[in-house]
Amino acid sequence: MRDFHSVLNEHRSIRKYKKTPVKKELIQKILDAGTRASSSGNMQPYSIIVTTDEDLKKELLPLHFNQSMVMDAPVLVTFCADFNRMRKWLKLNQAPENFDNLMSYLIGMIDATLASQNVALAAEAEGLGICFMGTTLASNKEISKVLKLPSHCVPVVGFSLGYPDEMPEKRDRLPLDGIVHYETYKDYSDTRIEEIYHQKETEGMKRYQKDPKLREMMREGGAENLAQVYTKLKYTRESHLNYSKDVFDCLEEAGFLHFQ
Amino acid sequence: MRDFHSVLNEHRSIRKYKKTPVKKELIQKILDAGTRASSSGNMQPYSIIVTTDEDLKKELLPLHFNQSMVMDAPVLVTFCADFNRMRKWLKLNQAPENFDNLMSYLIGMIDATLASQNVALAAEAEGLGICFMGTTLASNKEISKVLKLPSHCVPVVGFSLGYPDEMPEKRDRLPLDGIVHYETYKDYSDTRIEEIYHQKETEGMKRYQKDPKLREMMREGGAENLAQVYTKLKYTRESHLNYSKDVFDCLEEAGFLHFQ
Numbered sequence: 244m245r246d247f248h249s250v251l252n253e254h255r256s257i258r259k260y261k262k263t264p265v266k267k268e269l270i271q272k273i274l275d276a277g278t279r280a281s282s283s284g285n286m287q288p289y290s291i292i293v294t295t296d297e298d299l300k301k302e303l304l305p306l307h308f309n310q311s312m313v314m315d316a317p318v319l320v321t322f323c324a325d326f327n328r329m330r331k332w333l334k335l336n337q338a339p340e341n342f343d344n345l346m347s348y349l350i351g352m353i354d355a356t357l358a359s360q361n362v363a364l365a366a367e368a369e370g371l372g373i374c375f376m377g378t379t380l381a382s383n384k385e386i387s388k389v390l391k392l393p394s395h396c397v398p399v400v401g402f403s404l405g406y407p408d409e410m411p412e413k414r415d416r417l418p419l420d421g422i423v424h425y426e427t428y429k430d431y432s433d434t435r436i437e438e439i440y441h442q443k444e445t446e447g448m449k450r451y452q453k454d455p456k457l458r459e460m461m462r463e464g465g466a467e468n469l470a471q472v473y474t475k476l477k478y479t480r481e482s483h484l485n486y487s488k489d490v491f492d493c494l495e496e497a498g499f500l501h502f503q
Numbered sequence: 504m505r506d507f508h509s510v511l512n513e514h515r516s517i518r519k520y521k522k523t524p525v526k527k528e529l530i531q532k533i534l535d536a537g538t539r540a541s542s543s544g545n546m547q548p549y550s551i552i553v554t555t556d557e558d559l560k561k562e563l564l565p566l567h568f569n570q571s572m573v574m575d576a577p578v579l580v581t582f583c584a585d586f587n588r589m590r591k592w593l594k595l596n597q598a599p600e601n602f603d604n605l606m607s608y609l610i611g612m613i614d615a616t617l618a619s620q621n622v623a624l625a626a627e628a629e630g631l632g633i634c635f636m637g638t639t640l641a642s643n644k645e646i647s648k649v650l651k652l653p654s655h656c657v658p659v660v661g662f663s664l665g666y667p668d669e670m671p672e673k674r675d676r677l678p679l680d681g682i683v684h685y686e687t688y689k690d691y692s693d694t695r696i697e698e699i700y701h702q703k704e705t706e707g708m709k710r711y712q713k714d715p716k717l718r719e720m721m722r723e724g725g726a727e728n729l730a731q732v733y734t735k736l737k738y739t740r741e742s743h744l745n746y747s748k749d750v751f752d753c754l755e756e757a758g759f760l761h762f763q
Contacts, residue, residue, distance in 0.1 A: 247507040247628045251536045251621060274683055276511045278676045280620060281635040284737060285674050291683045299686055323688075328681070329733075331696045336730030341740045345747040349640055352609070353616050353660055357635075360540060360620035361511060368507045375541040375617075380609055391687040400613055414545050416538045421588070423534055423551045426559055427651040428583075436591045470596030473589075477544060480601045487605040487762060502747060 250368045255413060257372025260316045260405035264295075269369060270318065270404075276365035277358040288347070289355035289399075290325040291362075292390050293318060302389045306382035312374060316403035321379060321386065322359040324351025325396040343395065348499040355399040363402060372407035375400060381486045384493035394498045415446045444469045510628045515673060517632025520576045520665035524555075529629060530578065530664075536625035537618040548602070549615035549659075550585040551622075552650050553578060562649045566642035572634060576663035581639060581646065582619040584611025585656040603655065608759040615659040623662060632667035635660060641746045644753035654758045675706045704729045 274291055282288075294300060295318050307313045326342040333340050341347070363373045379386060379401035386398045421439035431439070447469040451457040461467075464476045474480070494500050534551055542548075554560060555578050567573045586602040593600050601607070623633045639646060639661035646658045681699035691699070707729040711717040721727075724736045734740070754760050 247510055247624075250507055251625055251628075252539050254539050254541065256541060271679065271683075275679050278679060278682060279512050279514050281514065281516060281623070283635075283637045284733070285676075286733070287677050287682065289682070290688065292688060293683060293685050294687075296686050328691055328696070328699070331691055331693070332700045333730045333734055335693055335696055336728050338728070338730035339734040339740055341734045341738060341743055344743050346641070346743045346750060347747075349612070349750065350637065352612065353637075353640070356613050356616040357620045360617045361624075363541070364507075364621075364624065365511055368511075375543075377543045377610065377613075380613070381606070389687075390684075393688065393690050396688065416545075417547050419531065419535050419538060422538060422547065422549070423531075423553060425553050426556050427554075427649075428550065428552060428653065428656065430653050431588055431591055433591070433595055436588070436595055439588070440592045466598075468596050468598070470593045470598035473544070473546070474593055474599040474601045478601060480599055483601055483604050483606045484761070484763060487607075490606060490609065491762075501744070502751075503744060 250364055253413070254367060255372070255411050256374040257405075257407040257409060257411075258310075258312045258374050258403075259407070259409040260312065260372070260403070261408045262317070263406045264317045265371065265405060273362050273365035273369060273371070277362035280354075280357040280361040282354045282357070283350045286329060287354065288324060288326050288329055288342070288351040289358055290323045290328065290396060291358070292321040292323065294321065294390070295319075299389065303386065306385045306389065307376050307378040310376065310378070312403045316405040318404040319401060320359075320362065320404055321390060321398050321401040322355040323392060323396050323398050324348055324355050326351060327393045327396045330395055343498050343501045345494075345500060348397070348494055352399045359400045359402070366404060370406070371404060373402040373404050375402045380490065382489075384489055384496065387493065387497070392497075397493055397497045397499070415443055417443060447472070510624055513673070514627060515632070515671045516634040517665075517667045517669060517671075518570075518572045518634050518663075519667070519669040520572065520632070520663070521668045522577070523666045524577045525631065525665060533622050533625035533629060533631070537622035540614075540617040540621040542614045542617070543610045546589060547614065548584060548586050548589055548607070548611040549618055550583045550588065550656060551618070552581040552583065554581065554650070555579075559649065563646065566645045566649065567636050567638040570636065570638070572663045576665040578664040579661060580619075580622065580664055581650060581658050581661040582615040583652060583656050583658050584608055584615050586611060587653045587656045590655055603758050603761045605754075605759060605762075608657070608754055612659045619660045619662070626664055630666070631664060633662040633664050635662045640750065642749075644749055644756065647753065647757070652757075657753055657757045657759070675703055677703060707732070
């Protein structure tokens with residue numbers, strides 16, 4: 244088992260995995276560490292779906308935008324905000340069911356996310372690797388169907404899991420003092436923004452320039468700098484508006500949007 | 504520094520703190536561990552506000568529902584979903600600003616929450632204690648004002664931080680197999696719900712019966728079991744609907760609700 248400091252500070256997202264399966268006992272152990280994370284009112288309004296079946300993974304593949312690790316990683320773990328279980332318990336005890344509104348979804352989302360980070364760290368402490376997939380949120384409506392989620396239960400975050408077959412470099416991060424504010428928020432001047440993003444721009448552009456495919460993407464998309472890569476290529480206005488609508492629909496369908 | 508397994512599995516929420524301040528170098532060290540958490544597209548769309556000033560804490564106190572630890576803990580840490588910084592960077596680089604929609608808020612929320620759990624664990628590894636405050640979300644609109652948050656930046660999760668002056672028992676958790684589903688979700692029968700919640704009910708009712716104030720609260724509120732404590736006393740339909748409206752208003756005001 245690796246020491247705490249190295250686990251917490253040496254995270255890399257792992258996208259290439261060995262074929263070695265992950266034993267069920269080990270999966271259980273790291274999931275158990277997840278449940279020790281803080282939970283609002285100790286309600287634990289989340290469920291964790293562990294998927295290893297090839298056919299299910301094939302169904303999930305396009306919903307995770309065809310990232311090859313969906314098939315290559317032995318395990319996919321999906322953390323869902325889940326008030327279905329609790330509502331059944333409430334009903335059995337003649338208690339008002341509630342938890343069918345935005346606040347409940349957000350509470351479930353926070354608790355599922357806290358648990359997921361504990362599981363990720365427990366996995367890394369055991370020599371496993373993970374890579375979070377933001378597509379879990381973007382495709383939450385369709386993933387709900389594949390994983391047969393009931394109402395009041397929706398996917399929030401998820402990751403691939405397995406033994407690493409790569410050791411990528413640690414990713415750059417913004418300087419800490421660009422993210423932390425003491426007492427109250429101090430808004431950023433243009434000069435300050437340039438300072439904070441300087442290293443990110445340099446390292447980001449190096450990555451893009453080194454890779455002929457990425458270079459071609461920039462040329463085709465008319466992106467001249469890293470900032471433009473983000474919103475002209477990766478996260479366009481149109482795509483984010485579409486995801487927003489999909490997520491909203493999913494929440495409505497799952498029964499999380501009652502306002503009265 | 505404590506070992507990894509014990510940090511991950513021995514979490515307790517700490518509500519009583521020693522008066523000892525937390526040194527700035529130590530705060531910086533644990534916040535830095537936060538930034539090593541995974542981040543969608545490595546955007547780090549969050550800011551961390553560290554509050555130690557007594558007057559600011561007094562302003563925050565009612566927004567955190569007058570929990571005494573707000574004043575007693577030497578530090579409050581508030582994690583915000585923040586696209587303000589990134590949008591300024593985009594603008595400076597002639598890139599579309601985007602990130603003014605629900606999807607962006609939720610991505611920021613996930614990343615802020617992942618970072619917060621890393622910081623919580625790093626703190627606990629250093630012998631500090633924390634207690635998450637769900638009121639950070641419930642009062643996000645008013646807290647935004649006190650912390651002077653700009654648009655596209657809203658509070659998500661927060662906790663008190665300091666040296667523990669108590670060592671509460673570990674809280675009960677639902678059995679792991681009540682939370683984990685293999686391959687797809689298996690919905691719960693009534694019998695299964697009773698099994699899963701049995702220990703929680705027993706331990707919960709023991710806590711309520713032992714404490715005269717809690718016992719009186721149950722009697723007054725007409726709550727006959729733990730389930731009814733949850734939704735007749737703690738999380739009523741009315742309160743959750745009000746929070747939902749407040750959170751929705753806050754997101755709208757912060758510019759996160761564009762749908763076209």
